Amino acid sequence: MSKNKTAGYKGPHGYQKRKEGDGRSCVRYKCGLTNTIQDVLRQRPGWMEVKDDGEWDFNWCDVGWLRENFDHSYMEEHVRICHFRNHYELTRKNLMVKNLKRYRKTLEREAGRIEAAKCDFFPRTFELPSEYHLFVEEFKRSPGSTWIMKPVARSQGKGIFLFQKLKDIMDWKKDGSRSEEQRDETQVESYVAQRYIENPYLISGRKFDLRVYVLVTSYIPLKAWLYRDGFARFSSTRFSLTSIDDQYVHLTNVAVQKTAPDYDPEKGCKWQMQQLRRYLTARHGTETIEALFKDVDNIFVRSLQSVQKVIINDKHCFELYGYDILLDQDLKPWLIEVNASPSLTASSQEDYEMKCCLLEDTLHIVDMEGRLTGREKRVGGYDLMWNDGPVYREDVNLETLGSACFTANTHLGCVNDRKKQLRQLLKPFPGKKRI
Amino acid sequence: MMDEGTELSLTIAQIVQRLKATNLHSQIERQAKECLHRPEIQLESLKEDVRNFLKASGWERKLQNAVYRELHVQPLPRHPAAPPEHAKEPLAYMRKAQVNWEKRILKSLNSMCTELGVPLARKRPAVEQKELTNKWNEMGTDEPDLSRFRPVYAPKDFLEVLISLRNPNHDSSEEASAKSHWGLIQVPLHDRDIPQMREAYSELSLTTGQLGIDDHTHVPPDLFESEHILIGKKVVNEQDSAAAQQYSRQGCPTGLRADLWALVLNSTNEPEDVMHYEQLKAGVIHHDLLVDNLIYKDVKLTASNDDYYFVFEDFLYQVLLCFSRDTAVLEHFSYNSATPPKSYIQGKVGVEEFAVVYPPNGVIPFHGFSMYVAPLCFLYNEPSKLYSVFREMYVRYFFRLHSVSSSTSGIVSLCLQFERLLQTHLPQLFYHLREIGAQPLRIAFKWMVRAFSGYLSTDQLLLLWDRILGYDSLEIVAVLAAAVFAFRAENLMEVTSLTSAEAVLADLSTLKVMPLIQIFLFATVI
Numbered sequence: 001m002s003k004n005k006t007a008g009y010k011g012p013h014g015y016q017k018r019k020e021g022d023g024r025s026c027v028r029y030k031c032g033l034t035n036t037i038q039d040v041l042r043q044r045p046g047w048m049e050v051k052d053d054g055e056w057d058f059n060w061c062d063v064g065w066l067r068e069n070f071d072h073s074y075m076e077e078h079v080r081i082c083h084f085r086n087h088y089e090l091t092r093k094n095l096m097v098k099n100l101k102r103y104r105k106t107l108e109r110e111a112g113r114i115e116a117a118k119c120d121f122f123p124r125t126f127e128l129p130s131e132y133h134l135f136v137e138e139f140k141r142s143p144g145s146t147w148i149m150k151p152v153a154r155s156q157g158k159g160i161f162l163f164q165k166l167k168d169i170m171d172w173k174k175d176g177s178r179s180e181e182q183r184d185e186t187q188v189e190s191y192v193a194q195r196y197i198e199n200p201y202l203i204s205g206r207k208f209d210l211r212v213y214v215l216v217t218s219y220i221p222l223k224a225w226l227y228r229d230g231f232a233r234f235s236s237t238r239f240s241l242t243s244i245d246d247q248y249v250h251l252t253n254v255a256v257q258k259t260a261p262d263y264d265p266e267k268g269c270k271w272q273m274q275q276l277r278r279y280l281t282a283r284h285g286t287e288t289i290e291a292l293f294k295d296v297d298n299i300f301v302r303s304l305q306s307v308q309k310v311i312i313n314d315k316h317c318f319e320l321y322g323y324d325i326l327l328d329q330d331l332k333p334w335l336i337e338v339n340a341s342p343s344l345t346a347s348s349q350e351d352y353e354m355k356c357c358l359l360e361d362t363l364h365i366v367d368m369e370g371r372l373t374g375r376e377k378r379v380g381g382y383d384l385m386w387n388d389g390p391v392y393r394e395d396v397n398l399e400t401l402g403s404a405c406f407t408a409n410t411h412l413g414c415v416n417d418r419k420k421q422l423r424q425l426l427k428p429f430p431g432k433k434r435i
Numbered sequence: 436m437m438d439e440g441t442e443l444s445l446t447i448a449q450i451v452q453r454l455k456a457t458n459l460h461s462q463i464e465r466q467a468k469e470c471l472h473r474p475e476i477q478l479e480s481l482k483e484d485v486r487n488f489l490k491a492s493g494w495e496r497k498l499q500n501a502v503y504r505e506l507h508v509q510p511l512p513r514h515p516a517a518p519p520e521h522a523k524e525p526l527a528y529m530r531k532a533q534v535n536w537e538k539r540i541l542k543s544l545n546s547m548c549t550e551l552g553v554p555l556a557r558k559r560p561a562v563e564q565k566e567l568t569n570k571w572n573e574m575g576t577d578e579p580d581l582s583r584f585r586p587v588y589a590p591k592d593f594l595e596v597l598i599s600l601r602n603p604n605h606d607s608s609e610e611a612s613a614k615s616h617w618g619l620i621q622v623p624l625h626d627r628d629i630p631q632m633r634e635a636y637s638e639l640s641l642t643t644g645q646l647g648i649d650d651h652t653h654v655p656p657d658l659f660e661s662e663h664i665l666i667g668k669k670v671v672n673e674q675d676s677a678a679a680q681q682y683s684r685q686g687c688p689t690g691l692r693a694d695l696w697a698l699v700l701n702s703t704n705e706p707e708d709v710m711h712y713e714q715l716k717a718g719v720i721h722h723d724l725l726v727d728n729l730i731y732k733d734v735k736l737t738a739s740n741d742d743y744y745f746v747f748e749d750f751l752y753q754v755l756l757c758f759s760r761d762t763a764v765l766e767h768f769s770y771n772s773a774t775p776p777k778s779y780i781q782g783k784v785g786v787e788e789f790a791v792v793y794p795p796n797g798v799i800p801f802h803g804f805s806m807y808v809a810p811l812c813f814l815y816n817e818p819s820k821l822y823s824v825f826r827e828m829y830v831r832y833f834f835r836l837h838s839v840s841s842s843t844s845g846i847v848s849l850c851l852q853f854e855r856l857l858q859t860h861l862p863q864l865f866y867h868l869r870e871i872g873a874q875p876l877r878i879a880f881k882w883m884v885r886a887f888s889g890y891l892s893t894d895q896l897l898l899l900w901d902r903i904l905g906y907d908s909l910e911i912v913a914v915l916a917a918a919v920f921a922f923r924a925e926n927l928m929e930v931t932s933l934t935s936a937e938a939v940l941a942d943l944s945t946l947k948v949m950p951l952i953q954i955f956l957f958a959t960v961i
Contacts, residue, residue, distance in 0.1 A: 204748070238576065271743060282690065282813055283814075286688070287690075
């Protein structure tokens with residue numbers, strides 16, 4: 001059972017302690033959700049659910065639980081939990097934008113304009129009401145433009161609407177003339193106003209966005225994995241700017257689409273990432289689409305770097321993010337938002353299987369069982385995208401150092417032969433006979 | 436009998452005749468005239484110089500491609516004394532069966548028409564025309580009441596017709612024996628056995644590189660894939676139809692497939708093609724046809740319910756509605772055993788000048804027809820280009836899948852080929868399935884009629900269709916059907932009913948077609 005004890009890894013004492021404490025090599029888990037993750041945890045060999053106040057080694061909690069309990073929980077070294085304490089720096093829309101803007105400024109100062117331009121993957125965004133005046137300046141600079149208002153803290157498309165006139169957002173006007181009492185009384189919810197992308201890439205007249213999964217196991221140093229599978233979510237109606245009140249056209253969350261009058265659950269409105277990548281490659285050619293996916297990689301890395309110094313790094317924490325990306329007609333990817341709790345509820349059998357594999361591989365990487373060496377570049381459907389620096393497919397050594405051509409170790413939308421890879425990679429579960 | 440020389444001259448004469456009427460001819464003529472101004476054209480060597488110019492500027496290549504295309508759609512060579520029907524179908528009993536089948540379809544269409552009180556064709560009022568023009572790009576949002584319309588026929592109805600085919604000259608009275616045919620198709624057509632196919636499909640052999648096999652993740656791209664892609668780019672640059680066809684035999688790279696298929700089919704998107712499409716669109720706007728409802732219904736029932744093709748619903752209407760009105764499609768009936776349904780102006784029955792073909796393109800859609808178009812939406816998103824490619828695919832290949840003929844690419848041959856391959860190489864399986872009342876053809880028929888569209892995953896389907904284009908034949912579809920049975924043989928031996936056999940073969944979406952075909956053709960012990 002020897003394994004490499006690399007820094008940051010569970011030390012031998014932690015492992016033995018767990019064994020001694022239970023008298024069996026099993027992982028005690030707590031799970032606050034009742035969807036796919038429950039099934040995956042339950043089926044994992046050697047994992048046992050603990051109820052109520054029992055001691056746990058692993059916790060898949062929701063953000064509410066985290067908020068209430070994290071600060072009061074003492075976690076032993078080997079314990080793992082599925083969120084970072086202040087993940088909202090990345091996942092709340094206003095904070096994400098704030099952090100990105102600040103990071104961009106730093107980059108411009110330190111590395112120049114071209115480098116900073118690599119952060120131009122989010123549309124002009126302003127927090128309201130605090131940045132109302134700045135917003136109005138920008139709004140007036142681009143007459144006739146469409147903007148989208150999103151509440152900072154809600155999900156699943158709730159509360160989102162489009163507007164083209166200032167009068168539609170009078171409630172968020174920050175007006176110095178209002179008295180203190182007036183302002184206190186009519187406290188408005190914090191929103192962000194974002195420039196709406198008016199030329200989204202359409203397939204057969206339909207708008208879609210991409211859902212991509214990124215697993216972060218550490219912020220300092222930054223270690224992030226990219227999952228090969230994902231999907232494109234289509235809006236069930238045809239795109240047109242003339243009907244900005246029709247939220248079914250513009251919003252592609254499955255949650256919203258499910259309520260549209262012509263939604264047919266049997267139909268499904270998703271394509272697997274592989275299908276989308278093949279379609280785009282057939283339409284635009286391999287080189288163009290490889291460049292597109294490289295730009296998409298850039299979004300993940302930069303967004304994580306922008307919160308690197310802000311997020312409270314904690315070796316107990318890992319987090320599975322759901323990134324929402326939108327493509328425009330020039331094949332430029334835009335970051336719409338990052339979700340700390342991407343939906344794990346399955347919308348179809350295919351979706352269920354994909355999410356099971358995603359979660360299984362997530363647990364493989366968290367590696368409570370101690371089967372990994374820590375030097376892997378790929379685990380199942382995950383490819384190591386960033387490890388305190390870019391990760392390349394090719395082995396970087398003295399011989400190859402001279403060559404100019406390194407490709408990033410990402411395979412979004414590529415073949416996911418995870419079962420085969422896992423068979424070769426993983427030793428059997430502790431307690432099971434070796435083959 | 437004609438000798439080869441005469442046959443060739445006849446073919447050449449026919450092709451020249453056909454090409455003279457095309458736009459390409461006038462374009463080349465114009466180019467030839469205009470190039471006279473060029474300095475390199477000398478009076479002394481006029482013919483040579485003009486020829487060289489046309490070659491260097493790519494016009495010769497275009498002409499070559501056009502000739503190559505004509506060769507694909509040539510009617511069968513026949514004796515000058517033979518009646519014209521022989522070009523459509525040489526065997527009399529097949530012709531008769533097709534005629535009877537057509538009568539049935541027409542009867543069904545006419546009775547639906549009378550029952551529902553819907554006219555075969557109707558001019559749209561101005562308001563409706565305007566509405567349709569506005570909604571042209573999103574016809575899928577329309578929810579017309581289609582409950583009263585039924586598809587005119589489904590593949591299984593057609594299968595019954597094929598099963599009842601008999602050659603009156605063939606004595607099938609012998610006792611059933613090991614030598615007799617166990618399957619449902621009981622006509623003696625010639626087909627190829629595996630040794631012959633190994634020669635014919637040599638590019639698919641175990642030692643030749645293939646897309647669909649040798650581009651797999653753990654095969655280093657230097658072994659085959661990179662080189663193949665480079666060659667593909669060259670072929671596209673050269674704009675050579677014949678080269679593209681040969682190239683497709685080993686599969687088309689995803690990024691080049693759209694261009695390569697357009698080349699193989701010589702499908703252009705010149706202004707006149709776009710204009711032709713716009714005219715068809717205008718036809719759709721002006722008149723409503725009964726078959727339009729059949730198309731709507733088919734798209735809603737099949738493509739819209741497919742996990743991947745649902746996105747392309749609007750394109751399907753835009754292509755199929757125009758297709759129904761395209762009288763250029765009527766040309767293919769000279770080599771199709773089918774004849775377009777005709778109706779006559781009142782009182783002038785039988786008088787050809789007063790005949791009207793219905794629908795204008797002579798093709799009545801059946802349940803699943805839209806699946807011929809759906810995979811193409813992956814490659815082309817300009818409606819006129821998509822239309823042009825689909826139409827060519829139809830008049831070269833798809834029409835053979837729903838007409839009764841003796842052609843080697845025809846559905847009858849494919850069914851027979853499938854059954855014979857199974858009986859020869861998997862006799863135990865075939866026998867078992869027969870005994871439990873699960874004739875293999877009853878399961879495989881629906882795959883073959885659609886050339887597997889909607890049954891395989893899209894990327895696999897496109898790899899299969901690469902080979903259909905590459906070998907200019909649908910035979911590979913029958914081979915794949917047999918290979919699928921071979922692949923699932925173990926499970927099939929355990930089943931005890933037709934329903935459970937269907938269940939074993941219900942989901943083909945995870946199959947990899949090229950390994951299956953390759954193993955079946957080249958690794959089967961014979």
